[in-house]
Amino acid sequence: MTRGLPAGEIGPTEGSVNLPPDDTGEAIGLPAGGLTITFGFGPTLFRDDDGRDRFGLADRQPQALRTLPHFPADVLDPAKSYGDLCVQACADDPQVAVHAIRNLARIGFGTVAVRWSQLGFGRTSTTSTAQSTPRNLFGFKDGTSNIKSEETKDVEEHVWVAPGADAKADWLAGGSYLVARRFNMNIEIWDRQTLGDQEDFIGRTKDTGAPLSGGTEFTEPDFSMPGSNGPVIAKDAHVRLVHPDFNHGARMLRRGYNFVDGSNAIGGLDAGLFFIAYVCDPDTHFIPIQNAMAKSDALMEYLKVTGSALFAVPSGIKPGEYVGQSLFA
C-alpha cells in the first residue's frame, strides 16, 4: 500500500465476481500519498492486567512500557484508551490513510481486533524545517519548537532508544515510545476568552506565534523578562511549563493531529488535539512534563484528557525482515 499497490494479491476489481474483493477499493486511482505506517506494542502485549505473561514475551517488556499513571484532568474513556498493538497510518490524503487502516484491520480479523481508532486532520506540529507551523483548534501555532528531522543530534538524544538503555529490552534499541493522548478542548468556553488572555495562557502571540517576550516565531522565549505583572511570559503559561528549560532539557517529537468527532450531547464540539509524541523514555520525556502541565498550566482549564495509551515502537526494518522482528525472533 505504501507503494500505491492494492492491499491484496488480486486487487479491488480484478477478482472473481463471486468473491468479496481483497482490496476494498476506495483508493482506486489514488497515489500512495506518502503513506507511512508505524507499528507499536502496548504493555498488555507482554503482560495482562494481572501481570501474567501472555505470549512468552514478559521478560522482554521494556521497563518504561507501563500503563501511564493517572494525571489530574484525566477523564479517560477506556473505549478510547490502551491497547496491545497500535498502527498509525499517515498520508497526504485521508482516504489513503483510511484505506490502510481498513484493509489492515480486515486482514487481521481473527488474530487481532480493533479496540479504538482516532481520525485526525491538520497536523499539529511540524516535523521538518521545510514545513510551516500549523495551528491547533485553539487557533494557535502548535509545535514551533518541535524536534525537526533535520536536528539529527536531538532526534538521536530525545527520540530513539539508545542501545543498552534498557537491558531487558535491547530489541527496542533504535526504536521509540509513542505516547498518545486525546486532549478534548472545551472549544466553546475557550472561544469566549479575550485575545489577551488566550495569548497569556499560551505565552505566545496568536498571529505570528512569537513568544510574549518578543521577536518572531522562532525567537527563544525569555522567561525572565519582566512584564507588567510578573514575568511577561506568565508563570502558568503553557510555553513555559513544557519548555525544555524547565524539564531537564527534555524535548519530544510530536506528530499529533487535530480532531473533530462531531458534537457531544449538549451541542459542544467533541474536538481537540490528538497528541502523539515520540520519545526515548516516557519516564523522563513525558510523565514529568504532563504532570507539570496538569498541575500548573493555564490551558488545563480548557482541556480534558479522554484517551491515553503508550506503545513501544520498534526500529525500522531492512528488506526481507518483518515488523518487530527484533522482539519476536
Next chain:
Amino acid sequence: MRTPLIVALLLATPLVAACTENAPAGGGDAGDARTVSVTSTDDGCDVSTAEAPSGTLTFDVTNAGSQVTEFYLLGEDGLRIVAEVENVGPQLSRQLVVNAPAGSYFTACKPGMKGDGIRADFTVTESADEPSVSADDQELVDAALTNYSAYVQDQSDQLVAKTREFVDLYEAGKDDEARALYPEARTHWERIETVAESFGDLDPRTDAREADLEPGQKWTGWHRIEKDLWPQLAEDYTPLTPKQRAFYADDLMKNITTLDNRVQGLDYTVDQIANGSRGLLEEVAAGKVTGEEEYWSHTDLWDFQANVDGARVGFEGLEPIVEQKDPALAKTLTARFADLQTLLDAQKTDTGFTFYDQLGQDEIKDLANAVNALSEPLSRLTAAVLS
C-alpha cells in the same frame, strides 16, 4: 507529517432559533484620523499625531525597544488612567481601543515599566461621534463596587453559618439532614466561586473533585464528604469512620473560615466583577450543565442556580454602566439571564431542584443552549464596562 484518517466533516448545524443581534456600540467608522500609531523605544515614545477627533480611538502600539513596554492614555491630571495596554514585548504590537470624549490627555510609554513614562500632550477634539459619558460615571462605578463587596461578604457570612451547621450534622451522623443541607450550604460557595477560586490554595482544598487530584494530593473538602454521604455509585466504598469524618469536617470548616477572613476587606474592580460574572457562567458550562460537579449527589442544579445568581448580581451591579456604554448589550444580557432563569424555574421542586440524573436529555440540551446564548454576550461585558 501528513494527514491521517481525516474526518468527513459534515457539519449539519441545527442552531435552534439562533438569534443574532448586537450592533457594535458607539464609535462607528474608525477613520484614519482616529487611528494613532505609537512606537515605543527604550528611550522614546513616538506618537503619530498629538490630536484626534473624539470617538473610538485606536492606538497601534509597537515596541521597538529591547524590554517590555506599556502604553497609557492618561487624563488631564496626568494621574487618572483612561486606558492602558500592558506587556508589549520587544518587536511585538498591541492595539488599544478607547472611547474618548473631547478633552486634554497625556500619552505615555513606559519601557521597562519604570517611572512615570515618556509623556506627551494629547488632545481629543469635539466631533459628531462624541461618546456619551455622564458625569456620574464614577458614582456608578463606586456604587457597583460597594454593592458587590457587600454581596460577597453577605454570602460568605451565610456560607460560614451553613457550613457549620452542615459539618455538625455530618459529624453527628445525621446523614439525612446533612444530605438535605449539603446543596444549600454549597449555594453560598457557588455564588462567590470565582472569588474563592482567586485564592489558589483554598479552592483545591475545598472544592476539588476526585478526578482533579494531583499525584500525592490528599482529597479534602466538599466533594470528599459528598462521596461519603452518597456512596451508592462508588465501587467497593469504605465509609469514613467517625474519626475520619471529624477530620474532613474540621478541615472544611477551617478552610471556609479562612476564606471568610480573606474576603473581609477585599476590594474589587469593575473588570474583576465583570470577569467574575463571565467566569461563573463558565463554571456552569464546564461542570454543572454536564453533571460533573456533583457526581455523587446529583445536586448540580443547585450549584447551577447559585452560579447564575452570582453572575446576575455581578451584571446587575454593572448594568447602569453598561446601559450607558452599550445599551444593546445590556438589553441582550437582561433578556438572556431571564431566559435561562425560566428554564431553571421549571426544574424547581419543594426541596430545591430536580436531581441531575432525573433530567431528560432534552432538558439538559435546552439548559446548555441557554447557557451558550447567555455566555457569548457575557464574554463582552468586561470590554464594554472598560470602554
